Amino acid sequence: MILQIKNQCISEQLQSQVLRAIDEQMSLNIVAGNSKRFLGRSVQAKCRVLDISAHCGIIEYNPCELVLTARAGTPLKEVEKILAENGQMLPFEPPHFAGGATLGGAIASGLSGPRRPYAGSARDLVLGCKLLNGRGEILRFGGQVMKNVAGYDVSRLMVGAYGTLGVLLEISLKVLPRPVVSTTYCHECKPEAAIRFMNDLLRRALPVDGACYYKGQCYVRISGSQQAVTTASNDIPGEALSYQSHFWQNLRDHQLSFFQTNTSLWRISCKPATAPIKIKGIAAVNDWLLDWGGAQRWLVGDIEAGRVRDPVLSQGGHTTCFRGIKNNVDVFQPLSQPMLTLQQRLKKSFDPLGLFNPGRMYAAL
Amino acid sequence: MTNAEQRRQFIKELGLLLPFDALLTEVEEMRPYECDGLSVYRRLPMAVALPDQVEQVQAIMRLCHEYKVPVVARGAGTGLSGGALPLENGLLLSLAKFNRILNIDPANAQATVEPGVRNLAITEAAKPYNLYYAPDPSSQIACTIGGNVAENSGGVHCLKYGLTVHNVLQVKIITIEGELMTLGSETLDSPGYDLLALITGSEGMLGIFIEIIVKLLPIPERAQVVLAAFDDVEKAGEAVGAIIAEGIIPAGLEMMDKLAIQAAEDFVHAGYPRDAAAILLCELDGSNAEVSEQIMTVRDVLKKQGATEVRTAKDEAERQRFWKGRKSAFPAVGRLAPDYYCMDGTIPRYQLPIVLKRINDLSAEYGLPVANVFHAGDGNLHPLILYDANKPGELEKTEAFGSKILEFCVAVGGTITGEHGVGMEKIDQMCVQFQSAELSQFHAVKEAFDPERLLNPGKAVPTLQRCAEFGAMHVHHGQLKYPELERF
Numbered sequence: 135m136i137l138q139i140k141n142q143c144i145s146e147q148l149q150s151q152v153l154r155a156i157d158e159q160m161s162l163n164i165v166a167g168n169s170k171r172f173l174g175r176s177v178q179a180k181c182r183v184l185d186i187s188a189h190c191g192i193i194e195y196n197p198c199e200l201v202l203t204a205r206a207g208t209p210l211k212e213v214e215k216i217l218a219e220n221g222q223m224l225p226f227e228p229p230h231f232a233g234g235a236t237l238g239g240a241i242a243s244g245l246s247g248p249r250r251p252y253a254g255s256a257r258d259l260v261l262g263c264k265l266l267n268g269r270g271e272i273l274r275f276g277g278q279v280m281k282n283v284a285g286y287d288v289s290r291l292m293v294g295a296y297g298t299l300g301v302l303l304e305i306s307l308k309v310l311p312r313p314v315v316s317t318t319y320c321h322e323c324k325p326e327a328a329i330r331f332m333n334d335l336l337r338r339a340l341p342v343d344g345a346c347y348y349k350g351q352c353y354v355r356i357s358g359s360q361q362a363v364t365t366a367s368n369d370i371p372g373e374a375l376s377y378q379s380h381f382w383q384n385l386r387d388h389q390l391s392f393f394q395t396n397t398s399l400w401r402i403s404c405k406p407a408t409a410p411i412k413i414k415g416i417a418a419v420n421d422w423l424l425d426w427g428g429a430q431r432w433l434v435g436d437i438e439a440g441r442v443r444d445p446v447l448s449q450g451g452h453t454t455c456f457r458g459i460k461n462n463v464d465v466f467q468p469l470s471q472p473m474l475t476l477q478q479r480l481k482k483s484f485d486p487l488g489l490f491n492p493g494r495m496y497a498a499l
Numbered sequence: 500m501t502n503a504e505q506r507r508q509f510i511k512e513l514g515l516l517l518p519f520d521a522l523l524t525e526v527e528e529m530r531p532y533e534c535d536g537l538s539v540y541r542r543l544p545m546a547v548a549l550p551d552q553v554e555q556v557q558a559i560m561r562l563c564h565e566y567k568v569p570v571v572a573r574g575a576g577t578g579l580s581g582g583a584l585p586l587e588n589g590l591l592l593s594l595a596k597f598n599r600i601l602n603i604d605p606a607n608a609q610a611t612v613e614p615g616v617r618n619l620a621i622t623e624a625a626k627p628y629n630l631y632y633a634p635d636p637s638s639q640i641a642c643t644i645g646g647n648v649a650e651n652s653g654g655v656h657c658l659k660y661g662l663t664v665h666n667v668l669q670v671k672i673i674t675i676e677g678e679l680m681t682l683g684s685e686t687l688d689s690p691g692y693d694l695l696a697l698i699t700g701s702e703g704m705l706g707i708f709i710e711i712i713v714k715l716l717p718i719p720e721r722a723q724v725v726l727a728a729f730d731d732v733e734k735a736g737e738a739v740g741a742i743i744a745e746g747i748i749p750a751g752l753e754m755m756d757k758l759a760i761q762a763a764e765d766f767v768h769a770g771y772p773r774d775a776a777a778i779l780l781c782e783l784d785g786s787n788a789e790v791s792e793q794i795m796t797v798r799d800v801l802k803k804q805g806a807t808e809v810r811t812a813k814d815e816a817e818r819q820r821f822w823k824g825r826k827s828a829f830p831a832v833g834r835l836a837p838d839y840y841c842m843d844g845t846i847p848r849y850q851l852p853i854v855l856k857r858i859n860d861l862s863a864e865y866g867l868p869v870a871n872v873f874h875a876g877d878g879n880l881h882p883l884i885l886y887d888a889n890k891p892g893e894l895e896k897t898e899a900f901g902s903k904i905l906e907f908c909v910a911v912g913g914t915i916t917g918e919h920g921v922g923m924e925k926i927d928q929m930c931v932q933f934q935s936a937e938l939s940q941f942h943a944v945k946e947a948f949d950p951e952r953l954l955n956p957g958k959a960v961p962t963l964q965r966c967a968e969f970g971a972m973h974v975h976h977g978q979l980k981y982p983e984l985e986r987f
Contacts (some may be wrong), residue, residue, distance in 0.1 A: 198740035199847055199878075221746055250687065256666050257693055271936040279845040280877040281662065281917035283651045283700045284925070284932050285960065288942050290664070290696035294688070311746035336608045337629055339717045339786060362789035403686040407606035429687045450685045467690035472678055477691050478946065483943035495691070 141191020142206065145264075145272060145303050151184055152301065152489070153270040153398065161492050164297040166207045167234035170243050172457055174296055174494045181492070184301065186238060193304060194278070197222055201261060201278045202323045204308050206238025206302040213237055215421050217309055225253035225310045231385050238302045244294025248344040248355070249387035251336075251406070253310065257293035264304040265292065268485030278306045279395065297491040298499050299484040301470030313357035316380060318344070319351045324342055325410045327354040327418060332427040333407045340366045342381055347424040355382060392423050395434045398458040400442050402431040404451030413437065432456075439463040466495060473496055501937075510546055511568045515591075516558045521596075523547040526854035527552075532591050535576040535583040536638070539840075539894060540923050544571065553679065553709055560707065562777035563590055569953045570675070572614060572703045574646030577638040579841060580922030582650065582702045582958055594645050600624050601710070604968070608715045609668060609685065614645025614708045619653075621713060624824040633660035636918070637826055644706045651700030653918035655751040655825070658876035659784075662918070664699040665895035672698065672706035673948045685712060697944070702920050703955040707950040708823035713886065719784035724752065725797050727806040728775035732756055735777035738804035739875045739976045742781065746794050751782035752779045752876030752886055753825050759832060759870040759883070761946030766831035769824025770817070772808055779806075779875065780825055826874070829883065834872045836885035840897045844908030845917035846879045857907050858882055865900045866892075906931050921959045929959075930966035940961060 155162050163181040165171075184382065190207040192344050197220040204213055210230055217223050221374070221457055222470070227247025241263075246255040262276025265288075276289035292302060323331065328347035335354065341362050344355030353375065356366045359448035367374075372458045375381060384390045393399065402411070406429040412419060415436050423432040433442065452467035459465060469477065474496070481499050514522055521745040523529050524546045535540045553914070556748040561961055563570050569589035577581055585591045597613035600620065605628040608623055618639040621632040635654035636642055642652070648670060651663045660666070669683035683695030698705050702754050702888045729735040743747065756777050757764065764771045771778055779801070794811055801809045812818035824831075831838055846854050855871065862869045862884075872881045882904055899914040904929045905915040915921070929938070945952065961969070975984070 196847075196849065198744050200743060200848060201847070203937075244688070244693075254661065254665060255688065257659065257696055267940060269936075271940075273937045273940055274932075275937065277912070277914050278847055279879075279913055281653050281657060281879045282872070282914040283847045283918060283920055284914050284916050284929060285921070285937070285941055286705075287651070287664065287696050287700055288940070288944070291693055293693060293696070297693070310748065311743075333608075334544050337605060337717050339720045341786065341789065357789070358785070359789050359792050361792045365786055365788040403688055405607045405685050427689060450526070452686065452690050453685065454690075457983075467638075469691050472680060473691065476680070476694070478699075479947035480692060482946065483947045484583055484940070496942055 141193065142188060142193075144189045144207065147188060148184065148189060148301060148303070149266055149270055149272060152266050154489060155182065155489050156268070156270055158260045158478055159487060161489050163411045164301055164491055166236040166238050167209065169231045169233060169235040170239055173243065176496070177494050178492045186301065187236065189303065192216060199278070200309055201306055203278060203304060203306040205304055206236065206241070210235045210240055218312065221312055222309045223312045223457045224259070224307065226250055226256045226259055227386055228256060229388065231387050237305055241293050241302060241305050242295065242297045248382050248425055251429055252343040257290045259308045260289050260293055261308055262306040262307065263302055264288040264299040265291055265302050267300045267489055268489050272303065275304065280362050287332055296494045298481060298495055300490065313343070315360050316355060316357040317363055317367060318353055318355045319367065319370045319372040320351045320375055323352050325422070325424070328424065329407060329409065329428045336406065336427060338369070340369060343375040345427040346385060347428075348390065350419055353381065390423070390434070392434065396458065397434050397436045398460055399410040399456045400433040400453055402433060402442070402446050403453075404429065404431065404446060404449055408449050408451065409447065412453075413441055413445060428498060436460060443467070451496060464496075469496065501659050505566065506960055507543065508564070509568060512562055513546060513548065513559065514564065517548060517550060521549040521551070523549070529591075532573065532576070532585060532593070533587050535573070535578040535581060537579050537581045537922070537924055540581040540584045540887070542585050542587060542769040544589055544591035545587065546563060547591045547593060549593045549596055550728050553673070555591070556673050556681065556707060556709060557677040559590070559592065559677055560673050560675055563949070564675050564677065565952060568762070569952065569956050570707070571955050572645075572649070572707050574643030574649070575617070575641050577642040578646060578650060578918070578920060578922065579843070580920040580924040582920050582922035582955070584923050584958075586957070587694070594708070595815040597645075597709065603628065605630065607685070609712055610715055611710065611712045614711060615643050615661070618642050618644055618647055625715050626718070629718050631718050632713055633666050633716050634663050634717055637829070644711050644713065646834055648708055648711055649701065650918070650920040654873070654881065655753060655874060657874065658752060659748050659750045660716065667695065667699060667711060668714055670695060670698065670708050670713040671710040673709050674706050675951070677955050678708070679709070700920070702855055702922060704945055704959055705954065719750070721787045721790045722781045722782060722784040723790050724780055724812045724821050725794060725801070726771070726810045726812070726821055727779045727781070727801040728804065728808040729777045729779070730774040730775065730776045730807050731805075732855055734805045735779050735850045736848070736875070738779060738801055738806065740848060741800050741804050743798055747783070747796060749781045749797075749876060751780065752874075753780040754778070754873040754875040755825065755828060756871040758835070758868065759828050759872050762831040762835055762870060763828050765826040766834060767823050769820050771824055775807065775889050780821055782877060824874070828872045832883045832885070835870070836868070837887040837889065840884040840886065840901055842882045842884070842901050842904050843879070843916050843919040844905050844913055845879045846908050846913035848875070850911040850913070854880065854907060854911060858904055861900055861903050865896055867897060867900055874917070877917075878913065902928060923958055926958065926961045926965070927969045930969050935963050935966065938966065
């Protein structure tokens with residue numbers, strides 16, 4: 135069974151807009167749902183908007199193949215709905231934030247939700263894509279099969295490139311069955327104990343697919359068959375959380391009260407077992423939220439960038455000023471000069487005139 | 500490198516960078532390096548370097564860059580696509596001496612290793628911590644992790660645990676200019692473009708791997724395998740989809756056809772039913788409770804799909820025997836004919852019946868028997884064409900047959916290579932899979948890392964000229980779009 139549903143292809147119009155931009159040397163600001171407008175640097179001022187939201191629809195979805203192909207402007211909600219109807223899901227739980235998020239935006243930003251350490255990231259699940267490069271050419275990379283090593287893995291390179299390498303037109307993703315049962319347990323503990331506990335889980339063959347520490351409580355989600363969840367629950371301490379709490383969805387979309395702040399929000403990516411990072415002026419428990427079993431940490435507070443970045447860097451991690459940028463700090467972790475040079479060369483190979491989302495990631499890209 | 504004098508000068512300077520026994524230039528001592536696992540292609544390099552220090556590799560790369568000498572990197576040489584085939588005017592850089600496991604970090608479930616470490620050695624070293632390294636190409640006793648990253652190697656457990664690209668966190672590379680760079684990080688992502696994804700599977704075209712950090716997983720509490728026999732290959736193919744439709748992702752899901760079954764049975768006595776048209780091996784792993792539940796479901800599905808026999812391995816010894824048959828399928832088939840040629844296409848699974856039929860038709864047309872071994876879960880097909888290289892013209896016939904299979908894989912929405920890489924072997928089929936603008940984009944990517952095209956040149960991505968000669972490129976009136984833009 136191959137399912138064909140309502141869709142709209144405007145790739146030719148998008149291509150002619152890019153060709154016109156090449157002729158006029160006019161930069162393009164690629165948008166669709168605009169749900170991640172707050173994220174990244176502002177695109178340079180003199181830019182024309184390239185709206186891809188009308189390029190939408192699921193092109194092919196065959197549940198038995200575990201692969202879905204859709205146009206970049208397809209709302210995530212629509213993708214998730216059709217998957218749910220077939221007992222499947224996007225394993226990487228992409229955030230929707232305030233709503234309106236599209237598949238293209240999810241891939242371009244490369245963000246993944248709470249299940250990421252256990253089921254893979256957006257980039258892990260991308261199998262192929264069709265894109266428009268800065269020469270106005272429509273190109274296809276990867277495909278609709280799980281194993282494919284023909285040519286460089288350009289599809290995965292697009293993930294997290296914030297549209298600076300090309301305009302995503304279509305994306306093929308690996309999807310997975312939804313677990314039959316999912317239960318969350320939460321118990322009170324200190325951050326040190328939570329980090330130890332969440333990392334012990336990594337070395338035990340338990341069906342964990344979410345681990346988070348928030349306001350003094352450690353939350354662990356276990357999912358799988360009824361038997362598997364029942365048996366595993368003997369190993370997870372604490373009280374079962376009510377289904378109605380929508381805890382993981384609220385965590386994914388930054389709807390928990392922790393995120394409702396006017397101060398800066400920092401994202402810290404570190405080795406999961408990294409001990410609590412001490413920063414002067416930041417409360418050890420209440421200003422932090424630890425997700426991904428400790429590998430992704432959120433920090434709220436208006437502090438000077440260096441005071442967040444230096445201690446994280448010394449532990450082998452990196453930082454993003456996710457929301458509420460103050461004083462013109464770099465949004466993403468600054469790159470070393472040789473790395474930046476290489477990335478500039480790569481950008482040029484896709485977008486020689488520098489048309490796509492200039493400056494959204496780094497001033498030089 | 501233009502003349503003999505320069506060549507002598509290059510070798511002399513190379514000798515100053517390495518201990519006496521780490522530089523080979525005599526034909527007899529270079530002979531073991533003349534081919535990789537695809538031995539139909541053989542060529543001697545200008546020299547073989549066997550460094551064991553990072554600084555030596557950096558200095559070698561600087562020297563090659565200065566003299567414009569191409570470099571082909573090599574691990575254990577088990578690759579099946581000629582990716583490590585030397586170049587006559589090039590240096591063969593063996594990373595085999597970088598064979599130390601530098602660190603196992605159980606707290607973060609990761610291991611830091613040198614590129615020459617064998618795949619299986621990582622799992623062995625992680626075992627005391629109840630951890631293992633998931634990707635398991637069938638050459639895992641011998642193949643190196645550096646080669647695995649270069650080829651983005653797979654194995655029988657890809658459907659559930661992913662390819663190499665899903666299990667590597669960070670690599671350190673040495674660029675053609677001799678710079679040491681870190682791609683990826685010890686965390687779950689890294690800032691900027693995902694160069695780690697790009698370089699995984701890049702077949703030695705973008706940089707030389709010098710250190711690799713891999714992700715480790717907990718050893719499952721239990722693994723169990725179910726064997727099912729079918730009197731029809733098509734039914735076996737449909738059963739694969741039916742298992743997945745039940746919401747089960749098996750750790751491994753393998754299929755073999757009659758010729759492969761019989762060859763394996765004769766070779767290792769795995770206990771396979773000799774008269775079956777196809778068998779499926781379905782491995783389930785996870786917690787004890789989960790595996791018990793899934794075995795029941797899988798057995799039901801297989802029976803419903805018309806399996807003539809369904810057997811669950813009764814103990815670990817039988818499970819190992821079932822797998823032994825599959826893992827020795829290649830050498831087993833090797834006993835049926837003087838030579839065999841292993842193909843590596845991937846197809847959307849639902850296309851299996853039509854692809855198998857096409858392979859059968861081609862087999863009759865070319866008069867060459869084929870045994871099919873199939874990573875059924877993820878659509879990766881390994882038809883093994885039996886032939887005799889000593890019969891004049893038979894290798895050429897086999898290659899033509901193989902090309903037809905790969906082109907058909909592309910036509911049904913698949914790819915020419917699932918896990919063995921393009922290398923030298925499938926370079927012409929790249930012209931079938933990709934349009935000229937896509938190939939140009941690949942060349943442009945390479946140029947960003949290696950502007951002078953000194954890293955493994957001529958492999959993996961064909962030039963547009965080569966494709967034009969191969970006759971598969973669609974160039975309208977000899978003109979490419981946008982002639983003013985630079986092409987590589």
